């Protein structure tokens with residue numbers, strides 16, 4: 213991907229950005245440990261989201277050796293084939309991941325810390341009806357231990373009400389306890405939803421600030437896959453490129469006149485923008 217983008221003229225800078233100012237264009241941004249002000253006519257925010265971890269005892273040792281935060285990414289790995297697996301969480305992700313894992317594991321136990329699932333009714337019903345799944349309510353995870361090959365083999369589960377502990381056989385542990393979108397950089401500057409994800413106009417990468425686009429997991433709490441992120445990155449690149457080209461046109465020929473095409477550029481009507489400036493079209 214890197215090589216391909218360089219072939220098309222992209223210059224890549226590896227920097228940590230400490231601050232952005234989206235209050236006016238050109239947008240301003242500053243790199244870490246450097247007070248130099250940089251500017252950009254358009255910005256694509258693609259800072260991602262990180263899966264929450266629980267920091268259970270043994271987690272460091274067995275991370276990626278049995279413990280994962282993405283069943284869809286790691287579930288098919290041979291170490292989980294026909295083995296007992298555990299999912300922690302009670303939301304839609306936990307339900308979806310547990311059902312996905314039944315394709316690979318011998319049995320899947322879901323640990324839910326409360327006495328009810330947070331997942332939608334349909335997902336909850338499907339999960340509870342699945343014969344390869346056991347849902348243990350009022351239950352939390354404890355220490356993870358492993359075998360002499362360095363792979364996870366057991367974990368402690370604890371009844372949150374009685375405090376009773378049990379060491380169960382488990383060769384995989386999947387966290388599904390939510391994600392944290394990395395939006396600290398744009399907090400208060402872009403519209404975000406109740407969980408902190410950047411809000412984009414459906415079917416586009418437009419944010420509420422003209423010229424700022426969002427792509428990948430920072431605006432997607434549903435699919436969260438490398439391929440869907442790459443796809444939305446491509447959409448954002450096309451839209452940012454179009455935005456800049458039209459800004460340049462506007463500089464040369466005066467302001468646009470508010471026609472449907474102009475509104476489509478701004479993302480404020482339902483007309484699908486035509487990518488006139490894409491060299492492939």
Ligand code: NAP
Pocket residue numbers: 266300301302303304305306308325326329330352388389390391433434
């Ligand atoms: P979520 O809805 O926030 O659920 C997180 C779950 O993890 C909750 O059950 C929570 O328990 C539990 N949890 C959090 N911290 C915990 C801890 N320290 N120990 C034990 N359990 C803990 O997150 P999500 O399931 O990732 O879903 C995020 C959003 O994406 C939701 O809006 C969801 O509907 C959506 N989504 C939709 C689909 C779909 O439609 N197919 C699939 C996946 C996700 P409590 O309930 O006790 O707080």
